[in-house]
Amino acid sequence: MSELxxxxxxxxxxGVQVIQGVDLSIEKGEFVVFVGPSGCGKSTLLRMIAxxxxxxxxxxxxxxxxxxxxxxxxxxxxxxFQSYAxxxxxxxxxxxGFALRLQGVAAPERRALVTEAARILQIEPLLDRxxxxxxxxxxxxxxxxxxITRHPKVFLFDEPxxxxxxxxxxxxxxxxxxxxxxLGATMIYVTHDQTEAMxxxxxxxxxxxxxxxxxxxxxxxYDDPDNLFVAGFIGxxxxxxxxxxxxxxxxITVAGQTLTLALSVPLPTGPLTLGxxxxxxxGEGPQVTLVAEVxxxxxxxxxxxxxxxxxxxxxxxxxxxxxxxxxxxLTLNPSRALVxxxxxxxxR
Amino acid sequence: MSKRLLSxxxxxxxxxxxxxxxxxxxxxxxxxxxxxxxxxxxxxSPTFENFTQAWTRSHLxxxxxxxxxxxVGAVLLLMLLASMAGFALAIxxxxxxxxxxxxxxxxxxxxxxxxxxxxxxxxxxxGLLNTRIGLILSYTAFFLPFSIYLxxxxxxGLPRELTEAARIDGARFWxxxWFVMLPLGKPAxxxxxxxxxxxxxxxxxISLLVLQDKRTLxxxxxxxxxxxxxxxxxxxxxxxxxxxPIVAIYLIFQRQIxxxxxxxxxxx
Numbered sequence: 001m002s003e004l005x006x007x008x009x010x011x012x013x014x015g016v017q018v019i020q021g022v023d024l025s026i027e028k029g030e031f032v033v034f035v036g037p038s039g040c041g042k043s044t045l046l047r048m049i050a051x052x053x054x055x056x057x058x059x060x061x062x063x064x065x066x067x068x069x070x071x072x073x074x075x076x077x078x079x080x081f082q083s084y085a086x087x088x089x090x091x092x093x094x095x096x097g098f099a100l101r102l103q104g105v106a107a108p109e110r111r112a113l114v115t116e117a118a119r120i121l122q123i124e125p126l127l128d129r130x131x132x133x134x135x136x137x138x139x140x141x142x143x144x145x146x147x148i149t150r151h152p153k154v155f156l157f158d159e160p161x162x163x164x165x166x167x168x169x170x171x172x173x174x175x176x177x178x179x180x181x182x183l184g185a186t187m188i189y190v191t192h193d194q195t196e197a198m199x200x201x202x203x204x205x206x207x208x209x210x211x212x213x214x215x216x217x218x219x220x221x222y223d224d225p226d227n228l229f230v231a232g233f234i235g236x237x238x239x240x241x242x243x244x245x246x247x248x249x250x251x252i253t254v255a256g257q258t259l260t261l262a263l264s265v266p267l268p269t270g271p272l273t274l275g276x277x278x279x280x281x282x283g284e285g286p287q288v289t290l291v292a293e294v295x296x297x298x299x300x301x302x303x304x305x306x307x308x309x310x311x312x313x314x315x316x317x318x319x320x321x322x323x324x325x326x327x328x329x330l331t332l333n334p335s336r337a338l339v340x341x342x343x344x345x346x347x348r
Numbered sequence: 349m350s351k352r353l354l355s356x357x358x359x360x361x362x363x364x365x366x367x368x369x370x371x372x373x374x375x376x377x378x379x380x381x382x383x384x385x386x387x388x389x390x391x392x393s394p395t396f397e398n399f400t401q402a403w404t405r406s407h408l409x410x411x412x413x414x415x416x417x418x419x420v421g422a423v424l425l426l427m428l429l430a431s432m433a434g435f436a437l438a439i440x441x442x443x444x445x446x447x448x449x450x451x452x453x454x455x456x457x458x459x460x461x462x463x464x465x466x467x468x469x470x471x472x473x474x475g476l477l478n479t480r481i482g483l484i485l486s487y488t489a490f491f492l493p494f495s496i497y498l499x500x501x502x503x504x505g506l507p508r509e510l511t512e513a514a515r516i517d518g519a520r521f522w523x524x525x526w527f528v529m530l531p532l533g534k535p536a537x538x539x540x541x542x543x544x545x546x547x548x549x550x551x552x553x554i555s556l557l558v559l560q561d562k563r564t565l566x567x568x569x570x571x572x573x574x575x576x577x578x579x580x581x582x583x584x585x586x587x588x589x590x591x592x593p594i595v596a597i598y599l600i601f602q603r604q605i606x607x608x609x610x611x612x613x614x615x616x
Contacts (some may be wrong), residue, residue, distance in 0.1 A: 052512050073518040085509035089531045097515035098527070146517070 002061075002153055003028040003186045004049065009058035011044055011210075018044050020210040021058070026188065026203075028075050030216040031180050033189045033197040035233070036207035042190045043158055045207070047190065050079050050156055050226075063153050074104075078147035079156040082163060084130040084139045092118075092142050099150045117148040120182065121175075132163040137168045144179065157189040163194065173199060194234055198222070206230050228344040231275050237303060239280075239338075240313045242274045252339065255309045257286035259334045264348055272347075273340040278303060278338035290315055290328045297321060369591070376584035383581050398585035402572070408586055411568035415590075417480050418555065418564060419548040422487035426495045426544050427537050429488065434499025435529045439511050442520065449500065455493045458554060473560055483558045487548045495540050497542060502536035538604040542597060549594055565590045 004026040011019035017290055018041045027191035034042040047053040049060060051072035059068045067075045083206050086095050094101075094327055096117055097110045105113070118124045121141045131139055140160060147155055156178070161169045161222075180187055197204050198218045206213040206221065206229070214226045218234075225231035231239045247253040251260050254274060260268075288315060292304040302317045306328075315330050322328055339347045361603050375383055376396035387390075389585075436442075437449050467486070476482025510532070514524045530537075555564040563571065569586040 050512075050516060052515070072512075072515045073520075077516065079513070079516045083507055083509050085507065085513035087510065087513075087528055087532075089534075098514075100521060102518040102527075121493060146513075150517070283450045 001027055003030070003063055004132070004188070005061045006049070007059045007061075009045070009048065009060060010056045011041070011048060011053060012056045018210050019048065019056075022210075022212055024205060024212065024215065026186060028186055029184050030206060031187045031189065031200060031202045033191060033201035033203075034205045034207060034215075035191055035194055035197040038192060039209075040207040041210040042192075042207050044210075046079075046156055046188060046190045047159055049075075049154070050077055051075050063324060074194070076153040077156055078150045078152035078154075079158065080140075080143045080147050080160045082159040084131070084143040084163075086139055086142055086146075088131050090131055091128050092134070092145075093121065093303075095128075095131065095142055096145045096149050098146070104296065113149050117145045120148065121145045136164050137172060140164065140172060141175075144176070148179075148183070153186065155185050155187040157187065159191055161191070161193075162190075168197075169308075176200065194236060198234070204234070206233060225275075225338070226346050228273060228275070228340045231338060231340070231346075235277055237278050237314045239275045239277050240309050240311075240315075241340075242276070242308060242313070242338075244272050244274045245270075254286075254332060255288045257288060257332060259286060259332055259337060261334050261337060261339060263339070267339065267340060267347065271342050273344075275338035275340060276336060277316040277330065280333055281315045281330040283331050283333040285331045285333045285335075287329050288332060290330050292324055292326050292328055294321050295322055295324055349492045354426075359583065372584045372587045372591075375581050376588050378391070380390045380579055380581055380583050388560055388600060389581070390468075396559055398581045399589065402582055402585040402589060404570055406568065406582070406586065406591060407563075408565060408568055411563045412589075414480065414555075414562055415549060415558065415565040418483040418487060418559075421480070421484035422491070422548050423541050423544045426491055429492060430495035430499040430540060431530055431533050431537060432525060433492075433496045434501075434503045435525045436535070437496065437500045438503035438506075439508070439524075452496050456497065462491060463558065464553075468557055476558065478559060478561050480562075481560070483555055483564075486554050486558050487544075487551070490554060491544050491547055495544065498537055498540055499533060502533060507534060525599045538601060542601050542604065545597060546594060549590075 002025040004024075006022050006024045009022045010017060022045060030186045034045060036042045044053060048055050051067070051070060051074075055068050059066055062065065062075055062077065082344075087098065090098065092112070093114050095117075096114045097105075100110045100113060114127070115124065118127055121144060123138065123141050123145060126134060126138060126142070131142065143160070146173075150178060160176075161172055167232070173196055176189075180200075183327075188295075189196075189200060201218055203215060204218055204221050205215050208229055214221060214230045216224075221230055225234060228241070232241065237289065242254055244254055246254045246269060247258060248260075249260050249266035250263050252267065252272065252274060259274075288308055290304060290306040290308060290323060292306050294305040296303040296305070300318075302321055303314045304317050304322050306313055315328060317328060341347050371388075374391055375387070376398050377391040378386075379393075379394070379395060379397070382392065399456075433452075437445060437452075467489075471477050471482055472487065476485060492501070506529075510528055511524050512529045516517045519527060550566060551564070553571055556567050559567070569590055572583050573584050
């Protein structure tokens with residue numbers, strides 16, 4: 001039985017439908033990340049799971065129990081907010097033990113549970129401090145600690161790293177991954193940062209305009225996206241898209257070069273889009289030349305920006321550091337090329 | 349240079365506020381004869397006789413107790429109700445919420461004098477005339493709209509996630525208010541307490557109407573003026589006695605008063 005299941009879940013604010021019939025099943029112990037651009041409904045969906053937003057239609061089950069209309073405290077969930085949401089008038093220990101206090105857990109047992117959570121997160125020396133006397137990273141740990149002490153069935157994270165600086169974000173991301181391994185808990189994590197999604201998730205749910213575009217393992221979404229949106233959203237720098245026409249049942253022509261693709265169906269007539277990731281412009285295949293207009297040097301690798309057939313293209317260059325104006329030979333590797341139809345859906 | 353120039357009108361304004369206090373204190377220390385002969389001069393042979401007489405023979409001690417009871421009772425009730433209503437209006441979502449808030453704000457615009465007759469009839473109908481509880485409830489009724497407005501503004505400025513975190517932690521709505529919102533509302537509640545204490549303590553009109561056979565301190569002092577028209581030192585002593593608690597409260601809580609006045613004006 002899945003730990004969490006959403007069936008036909010919708011949400012409307014006034015006349016605006018922000019979540020449009022979401023079906024999703026999450027297994028026990030899974031780490032699932034909701035990603036999507038701003039306004040795609042990922043936070044709303046998380047808040048609906050938490051019970052902080054009502055569900056317009058559909059059902060939400062947690063551990064087999066229908067919680068669609070249940071109050072947040074009856075859902076056995078814990079949530080970590082982007083703004084930490086620590087109670088400023090309580091100490092760290094009181095913050096972490098607040099849920100237990102409400103459950104009527106005796107003070108000594110409460111203290112033991114809080115200390116145990118603090119030990120896991122290495123914040124034991126901070127237990128008697130108030131949130132105002134903590135750094136951003138420490139506050140985030142306390143917020144996570146507050147969730148741990150409750151031993152919830154599902155952990156919900158709403159963009160928890162957004163307020164941290166870049167270095168601390170990477171560090172905390174690793175800590176969350178370790179924490180998930182240590183606890184083996186079911187976690188749902190919302191982010192707009194696809195690097196966080198790729199590094200943390202067992203499965204990624206890509207959302208757009210209140211709909212699920214694709215659900216899958218990070219590598220599946222990266223290698224085998226279902227549509228243009230997912231292909232463009234997952235991966236950094238994003239995938240190059242070149243407008244093309246079919247020149248045969250399985251052939252397309254780009255920049256005067258013909259690519260033969262291994263497709264199970266013949267290509268339709270009409271406009272198509274060829275997708276090639278910046279790091280996949282090498283290997284075996286027809287060659288084209290990119291004149292570097294801008295070069296981003298990242299040390300071990302470089303990104304050259306230029307145009308192919310008038311379309312902007314980014315190419316990853318390894319082995320040497322290209323200069324602006326340099327003609328860089330690229331390979332249109334058919335085994336890496338993805339083709340999308342006029343409706344944006346992938347042609348396989 | 350501009351600061352020095354600015355300090356001259358500031359000093360004059362401060363002087364105009366301080367002089368009445370000095371005048372009252374100075375005259376309270378004079379005998380009636382000395383006051384008649386030299387009203388604006390310094391007290392040459394200061395005496396505390398006027399204070400003793402006002403406190404005992406003019407029954408200000410009894411009136412003082414009535415004022416303390418009514419003020420403390422009303423202030424506590426106002427803090428409790430305003431905090432609950434402010435929490436509900438700022439945080440909870442229920443039908444006609446905005447309409448309720450507008451109705452409360454609108455009641456701020458109605459002067460007390462306009463509703464005195466229906467108010468008086470209501471007090472009689474509930475059997476609250478000449479009762480301290482009647483005065484406490486009357487003060488609460490009249491000062492509640494402003495108190496709710498202040499607390500609603502304060503709570504609306506708090507991050508919504510605090511309430512949500514508490515709900516996820518297992519708090520029912522009343523527990524969210526009790527454990528989270530009430531303690532967080534402390535700065536606004538202190539300000540509210542002080543402002544309402546000033547209103548209640550200084551009130552004459554409502555207490556004159558509700559407590560007709562007892563008196564609060566301000567009504568007692570007003571009566572002194574009626575009975576002893578020429579005895580300015582006695583009246584001054586009464587005024588000084590009545591002002592002392594308020595001055596003391598102000599000196600103790602002046603930082604909170606200033607902070608609290610800004611509350612609601614600026615969110616966050």
